[in-house]
Amino acid sequence: MAVNTPPRLGFEYAPAPEATDHFQLAGVYKLFLDGEFVAPASEQHLATINPATEETLAEVSVANEADVDRAVKAARKAFATWSKLPGSTRARYLFRISRIIQERARELAIVESMDGGKPIKESRDVDIPIAAAHFHYYAGWADKLEWAFPNRKASPIGVAGQIIPWNFPLLMLAWKIAPALACGNTVVLKPARTTPLTALLFAQICQQAELPPGVVNIVTGISSTGAAMVAHPDIDKIAFTGSTDVGKYIMRTTAGTRKRLTLELGGKSANIVFDDAPLDQAVEGIINGIFFNQGHVCCAGSRLLVQESIAAPFLDKLRARMARLRVGNPLDKNTDIGAINSADQLQTIKEYVESGITEGAEIFQPPCELPKRGFWFPPTVFSNVSQSHRIAREEIFGPVLSTLTFRTPEEAVAKANNTPYGLAAGIWTDKGSQILWMAQHLNAGVVWANTYNRFDPTSPFGGYKESGFGREGGWHGLHPYLELH
Ligand code: NAD
Numbered sequence: 001m002a003v004n005t006p007p008r009l010g011f012e013y014a015p016a017p018e019a020t021d022h023f024q025l026a027g028v029y030k031l032f033l034d035g036e037f038v039a040p041a042s043e044q045h046l047a048t049i050n051p052a053t054e055e056t057l058a059e060v061s062v063a064n065e066a067d068v069d070r071a072v073k074a075a076r077k078a079f080a081t082w083s084k085l086p087g088s089t090r091a092r093y094l095f096r097i098s099r100i101i102q103e104r105a106r107e108l109a110i111v112e113s114m115d116g117g118k119p120i121k122e123s124r125d126v127d128i129p130i131a132a133a134h135f136h137y138y139a140g141w142a143d144k145l146e147w148a149f150p151n152r153k154a155s156p157i158g159v160a161g162q163i164i165p166w167n168f169p170l171l172m173l174a175w176k177i178a179p180a181l182a183c184g185n186t187v188v189l190k191p192a193r194t195t196p197l198t199a200l201l202f203a204q205i206c207q208q209a210e211l212p213p214g215v216v217n218i219v220t221g222i223s224s225t226g227a228a229m230v231a232h233p234d235i236d237k238i239a240f241t242g243s244t245d246v247g248k249y250i251m252r253t254t255a256g257t258r259k260r261l262t263l264e265l266g267g268k269s270a271n272i273v274f275d276d277a278p279l280d281q282a283v284e285g286i287i288n289g290i291f292f293n294q295g296h297v298c299c300a301g302s303r304l305l306v307q308e309s310i311a312a313p314f315l316d317k318l319r320a321r322m323a324r325l326r327v328g329n330p331l332d333k334n335t336d337i338g339a340i341n342s343a344d345q346l347q348t349i350k351e352y353v354e355s356g357i358t359e360g361a362e363i364f365q366p367p368c369e370l371p372k373r374g375f376w377f378p379p380t381v382f383s384n385v386s387q388s389h390r391i392a393r394e395e396i397f398g399p400v401l402s403t404l405t406f407r408t409p410e411e412a413v414a415k416a417n418n419t420p421y422g423l424a425a426g427i428w429t430d431k432g433s434q435i436l437w438m439a440q441h442l443n444a445g446v447v448w449a450n451t452y453n454r455f456d457p458t459s460p461f462g463g464y465k466e467s468g469f470g471r472e473g474g475w476h477g478l479h480p481y482l483e484l485h
């Protein structure tokens, strides 16, 4: 099948970059332990860079075992008083944190985009507002735990060790810290190596909110920092979001200990388009499903399943839309696709795309000029993909979509479920009955219908199979942080 390149638009957008002169990053960041910024016992630091420019933004501390131990001791000490506070008092702190996140939203959005590479319109309109909303939402639960579980008494579990990835740094922090604190636990949180900065700004926010010392401790660092948390005997619960491989390692390590565990891991989610779907709307949804945050999204709709009868015209529309995507400076308000988070991740994406070509799938990339410095990858769609191809089976975590076709709803379900993962799915159809039938048969924690990548603090999120277990968000998100008697 010949692939026609759609014509370029006849006009260009003028640059519209966010200003960065209204806040100042510190040159070097210490660890946040027991309410203070303190130098790491390790005496080690690492640079966090801007992946769009490769410039160093700041040096952050690398916490070692001794540092993690200090953090856990601070959290343990704080637990004695924090867990005894009336829920309404804990709620007040969480509401205050939510308000300060809103007040500092612009600074947080810009730092998130600089540290991780995501477009400013996403950090500004999605990451930061939803992070604030999580604190607001769980603040509302703090004084209702007595009634939330009829005939049962709810008490906090203790010190939670929380390990998060680099794709939604502040948002994943909020998903983890807000329910833990609402339930009366204290936390030690470890941000990802490439995106520590908004967690350190959050530490300042905890000080601003006069949160009691030790309730939140932030240990920046590397994988050994996370491993030290997993191994620490006085952590009661590990909450992990990240890759399936590290999730399996953590599950093995905590097996046979008293530690509780929740895992939010990878995905290979299917976005399924039926022939009766409103096609232009579906194209927007497929684009959002795979190119939002450069495809660095655990629930990315990375497998497009399109009904065979409309596959050719649908792919034409999709390619035409892809040619309009603006790739470039994450701080430009018109940018649709920002920088790939790291050189390592870019390498991974390139290897997968090579494998797709070698295994015989057909590639389309619109012509687009990529900046000279930094880490970039153009939006990419593969057609003629078979279920055995690596690009159909493995999580790429980049702006790369693999297209398969189906004829009947049964075949769509069989193909969508033919994966070790089970995080999310999307259905595009005009028929309500089709949506309900599909949702019942899809093995996925979240099923979106005629939309994709919608997040809300009131709605639980989590996976089946190798996508992990446990839910974050909503009433369900309280469970991992409570002992129910
Ligand atoms: P990763 O597993 O490499 O790292 C995640 C975190 O774990 C980082 O903070 C890292 O430093 C830490 N870590 C690494 N090795 C460790 C070890 N041995 N012990 C303890 N901690 C360790 O994953 P990543 O590359 O940062 O993130 C991308 C992955 O995260 C993708 O697979 C994606 O699907 C997944 N993810 C899942 C969700 C979800 O909610 N299900 C959300 C976002 C990302």
Ligand code: MN
Pocket (backbone or CB within 6 Å): 048, 049, 050, 051, 114, 115, 116, 194, 195, 196
């Ligand atoms: Mn960075």
